Amino acid sequence: MTQRSINALTLAIMLCMTNGYAHTTQTSTENASEAHDHSGHDHEEHNHDDHAGHDHEEHNHDDHAGHDHKEHNHDDHAGHNHAENTHDEGIEYSKQQQLQAHLKIQPVQKRRLKESVATFSTVDIPVNAQYRLVAPVAGILTIESSLHIGTTVNTSQTVAVITPLLGQKEDLSTLKLELKKAQADLQLATQENKRLQQLKKDNAVSTKRLNIAAREYAMAQARLVTVKQRLKQLDSHSSNPLGVVLKTPLYGTVIRQQALSGSFVNEGDPIMQIANTDSLWITTAIAQSDIAKVSDPLGVELLLNKNYVDFSVGNNATFLYFSKMIDPKTRCASIVFEVKNTHAALVAGARFASKVYTGKRIEAVAIPQSAVVNDNGQHVVYVQVGEERFERRNIKTGLHDAGYVEVISGVTEGERIVSAGAYDLLLAALIPADVGHGHAH
Secondary structure (H helix, E strand, O other), X not given: OOHHHHHHHHHHHXXXXXXXXXXXXXXXXXXXXXXXXXXXXXXXXXXXXXXOOOOOOOOOHHHHOOOOOOOOOHHHOOOOXXXXXXXXXXXXXXXXXXXXXXXXXXXXXEEEEEEEEEEEEEEEOOHHHEEEEEOOOOEEEEEOOOOOXXXXXXXXXXXXXXXXXXXXXXHHHHHHHHHHHHHHHHHHHHHHHHHHHHHHHOXXXXXXXXXXXXXXXXXXXXXXXHHHHHHHOOOOOOOOOOOEEEEOOOOEEEEEEOOXXXXXXXXXXXXXXXXXXXXXXXXXXXXXXXXXXXXXOOEEEEEEOOEEEEEEEOOOEEEEEEEOOOOOOOOEEEEEEEEEOOOOOOOOOOEEEEEEEEEEEEEEEEEEHHHXXXXXXXXXXXXXXXXXXXXXEEOEEEEEEOOEEEEXXXXXXXXXXXXXXXXXXXXXXXXOOOOOOOEEO
């Protein structure tokens, strides 16, 4: 074979190979175009059930430009991951569901709020409304059988009798003799004082003598008062001439009984404690660092049974005093208010978390405390964005005053919020299938 023949054969082989490659490439391109050309592709006819297990996270949406997502039926391919397509469109809650949950909706408004300082308060019995009954003499104690802790007693009611021992039989007569002697001493001192005052006009008596007479007159008066005060507690009966009757000087309730009927008591031993609890004192502790913040105490709020109860000066509380002396144990000053005992939780000795009003007022956006839901530490409210649609909002709160809370951020004035029933909406968002089928998007 000549060199010319060899060259011609080689050229023919190369041409055949080139034509075969081009044909293969064209065929592959046409097949790929038929399999993946999404131009004008109708997804209503696209059956996702035919490709169960198809991983949408690996589905490259860039490969099918023009794909119509509005017509894409997500209900036809169970298993599609909605977490990647979440839209914050709120919570659907029908009118019927709102009625069943007793939802209340009101607009957000500005209010005048009283500034307050967080602290704690204790409830005490007023010092002028309690009485400690003690034994005026030694003897055998007999308490009225109808008396016990919680019993109400009236002013001047007999509550007990003490029978003195035999060696003390003359105590009553001795006391009566002392009364007569004190009366006589006062009478003499009065006469002597008048005589010396007359001599003073004639300059016939020294100043020293006048001073001595005045002192003796004052001492005679004091002795008479002392004897009379002791006799006030003593009363003799014909059936029990030696019995010492004990009476209560005020209306109130027996809050403590410290001696048993039939027991022996010494002079000065406590018997019982009586208190009038119609009014109570609320003593509020003010931390040393907060003293300067309180200029005019306007009242206090107590956290009673998970709800704040307001006691405002001029309404249902009276301001008594603000002691700025620091207690060495608590390192706190104290403010005392007097309130009427109209709440069952107000009992003497109780201690509550509280807020004391400092005297300053601000105007701020405020909503009812009942509108705020605590969701894992976040303050949440629900805003009505449609007749049957609500939107969750996280808010930042500030001052609390008489059932209202300041909103620093999260809602604005004029927006309508759920003021009652917000917790039902929280449940509807978390478990919509169990709470009225409210749908959360």
